[in-house]
Amino acid sequence: MTRLNVNQVLGLVLATFAVLYLVLAFQIPQFALPRPIDSDHFPKVLGTSLLVLSLMLFLEKPQARDIPDPVQSREEAALPAWQRPWARVIITFLAIAAYAALLVPLGFVLASMLLAVGLTVYYGYRRHGITLIATLGVVLGLYLIMTRVMDVYLPTGLLPL
Amino acid sequence: MESLNNLIYGFGIALSPMNILYVFTGVFAGTIIGMLPGLGPISALALMIPITFAMDPSSGLILMAGVYYGAIFGGSTSSILLNAPGVAGTVATSFDGYPMAKKGQAGKALAIAAYSSFVGGTLSVVGLMLVAPLLSKVAVSFGPAEYFSLMVLGLTAVVSLSDKSLIKGLIAAVVGIMVSIIGIDRQTGTERFTFGSAHLLDGVDFLVMALGIFALAEVFYMLLRGGGGKEQPRNAIGSLKLTRGEVKEIAGPMTRGSILGFFTGVLPGAGATIGSFLGYSMEKRLAKDGDTFGQGNIKGVAAPESANNAACTGSFVPLLTLGVPGSGTTAVLLGALLVMGVTPGPAMLQDRPDVFWGVIASMYIGNIFLLVLNLPLIPLIAKILDMPRALLLSMILIFCMIGVYGLNFSVIDLYLLLAFGLLGLAMRLFGFPAAPMILGMILGGVMEESMRRALQIAGGDWSVFVDKPISLWLLVIAALSVFLPLIKKAIKGLRLRHA
Numbered sequence: 001m002t003r004l005n006v007n008q009v010l011g012l013v014l015a016t017f018a019v020l021y022l023v024l025a026f027q028i029p030q031f032a033l034p035r036p037i038d039s040d041h042f043p044k045v046l047g048t049s050l051l052v053l054s055l056m057l058f059l060e061k062p063q064a065r066d067i068p069d070p071v072q073s074r075e076e077a078a079l080p081a082w083q084r085p086w087a088r089v090i091i092t093f094l095a096i097a098a099y100a101a102l103l104v105p106l107g108f109v110l111a112s113m114l115l116a117v118g119l120t121v122y123y124g125y126r127r128h129g130i131t132l133i134a135t136l137g138v139v140l141g142l143y144l145i146m147t148r149v150m151d152v153y154l155p156t157g158l159l160p161l
Numbered sequence: 162m163e164s165l166n167n168l169i170y171g172f173g174i175a176l177s178p179m180n181i182l183y184v185f186t187g188v189f190a191g192t193i194i195g196m197l198p199g200l201g202p203i204s205a206l207a208l209m210i211p212i213t214f215a216m217d218p219s220s221g222l223i224l225m226a227g228v229y230y231g232a233i234f235g236g237s238t239s240s241i242l243l244n245a246p247g248v249a250g251t252v253a254t255s256f257d258g259y260p261m262a263k264k265g266q267a268g269k270a271l272a273i274a275a276y277s278s279f280v281g282g283t284l285s286v287v288g289l290m291l292v293a294p295l296l297s298k299v300a301v302s303f304g305p306a307e308y309f310s311l312m313v314l315g316l317t318a319v320v321s322l323s324d325k326s327l328i329k330g331l332i333a334a335v336v337g338i339m340v341s342i343i344g345i346d347r348q349t350g351t352e353r354f355t356f357g358s359a360h361l362l363d364g365v366d367f368l369v370m371a372l373g374i375f376a377l378a379e380v381f382y383m384l385l386r387g388g389g390g391k392e393q394p395r396n397a398i399g400s401l402k403l404t405r406g407e408v409k410e411i412a413g414p415m416t417r418g419s420i421l422g423f424f425t426g427v428l429p430g431a432g433a434t435i436g437s438f439l440g441y442s443m444e445k446r447l448a449k450d451g452d453t454f455g456q457g458n459i460k461g462v463a464a465p466e467s468a469n470n471a472a473c474t475g476s477f478v479p480l481l482t483l484g485v486p487g488s489g490t491t492a493v494l495l496g497a498l499l500v501m502g503v504t505p506g507p508a509m510l511q512d513r514p515d516v517f518w519g520v521i522a523s524m525y526i527g528n529i530f531l532l533v534l535n536l537p538l539i540p541l542i543a544k545i546l547d548m549p550r551a552l553l554l555s556m557i558l559i560f561c562m563i564g565v566y567g568l569n570f571s572v573i574d575l576y577l578l579l580a581f582g583l584l585g586l587a588m589r590l591f592g593f594p595a596a597p598m599i600l601g602m603i604l605g606g607v608m609e610e611s612m613r614r615a616l617q618i619a620g621g622d623w624s625v626f627v628d629k630p631i632s633l634w635l636l637v638i639a640a641l642s643v644f645l646p647l648i649k650k651a652i653k654g655l656r657l658r659h660a
Contacts, residue, residue: 006591010591014332021339024354028351028353029351031349031351035349035617037612037613037616037617037621038349038351039346039348039349039351039353041613042342042609042612042613043339043342043353043354046335046338046339046342049331049335050332050335050336050339053328053331053332053335054332056328057326057328057329057332060326060328063326063592085384085385085386086385088384088385089381089384089385089586092380092381092384092558093381093579093582093583096558096562096575096578096579096582097576097579099562099575100572100575100576100579101572103562103566103572103575104572108563108566112559112562112563115555115558115559115562116555116556116558116559117555119551119554119555119558120549120551120552120554120555121551123384123550123551123554123555124551125549125551125552127549130552131552134552134556135552135555135556135559138556138559139559142559142560142563145212146211146563146567149215150212150214150215151215152211152214152215152567153570154563154566154567
């Protein structure tokens, strides 16, 4: 068996998703009064369209632009594992998840400072004084504009702001 | 005459001190965000939306229009200085803008970009003023069937004109619509795809998706592809002055580019990118020195720049009169308007003349600000490009977070943002266009509603969409926009096989 090309893999993944979507669409309950077009109608149309499109994608020949080129260059392979491109994405992802969890207990200013300063240092910027001043300026500025001028509530957390 | 009176009324609104401040803020912030490679008008608008939460709709839209203009202009700045267009709409500018910068004429190229943007913007605002009321008169007669077909056309046009795979574009649009119907069905009260989550009952906010698949995905992509964070060398700016001969030389290209750009912008799906390429290639053909295009010809900067700004304004026509955005960017604008409680459409001219004419007037003012305040500040603003990338990325993240959290004060939205960020990254890596998805997301709800209303009126008979002539034509054009490229490809394939 030949290996599947990138569009075929994507097509299969999307088709699976479309089938699951259709299964859910068929479980949408009927409205008590019969009407020509109920809530399940549109989702069924959408699910079917997606299924057809993913099968078409399966048949489409992949172009060069569709295939992600290998990310890692030799230069990057020499980096420590935690600084390689994919590690940067994953760590940023985790940092944002942590931010979401800590936003309310720590408060906007503290959590945002931690996120911005932490990531800037992690991405490799070494002038910590500038990092601190710039992030403090932006975060505090945003906080004051949002809470004092726009009346948008942001969690205060630990700081008595 | 009526238009003129209305415009004066609009200026009255736009010229209030607060609104002038908003236009300036918008143009300035838009320029900065648009200048950052990778971040275009969609990200700029999405990042600025939270600022408009507490504003009244006309001020909010005035700010947004400024951001849009500024972002396009900022994109040309990075095209000229770095050969790294921030947006697709300014790619054509880099063809001659960057060679000019290499010859030490960056300042001149930037000045031409600013003048051309100004001319393009101003001429097309006149066009908007004339065309929009006419179109909205036609659109008043549209019933739900026509609206549904119009939205189908809007989606297929955006998909077929993107440079990515047609099928992938359609898939993105369908998935966008799927996201839009999550939550309680407003007509029946039935829950759909909420998986028991109380948070999802209200549906997914478009801003969460827009910031996720554009801004956050772009940050992820830069982390993946940005390399070791080496900064590109930037060309010095030099003098901003133009000679009288040069002004004369670019006058023609600017005017033609503006007119062409405006009409391209009005068409669904076309917009700034196509407008600027058309403007560029038209001038290249018309010019006597067409062979020097690409080596730093000033006409090669003037034409695409006037065309892309004119197209931006042109794309406001379908947005304001039909309530159907013709591009990802105007879709985000539509989302912003809906958040503020304004529903654009044929009735808007009557119901909210303050918004309609206020925006048109603020476009004039935005153009003037772009020229008078932004241009002299360019050497200063360009310093942003020297800002360390690490710091920049963290700041963009903070902006995303505050925007998303400020929507519902819910941490769940932040997790959704992350999910959309990953989705956007995957889409970029595998060549799926993101604009159709956001368009589908914003149009999905209205699309379903008009489909249902049309079918309910017709007693469930699907032929209602082809029985009405306008609706039928819109659908035919939509089908052509999808199938023509496929048919062309098939014919080409056959010819190759026979050759």
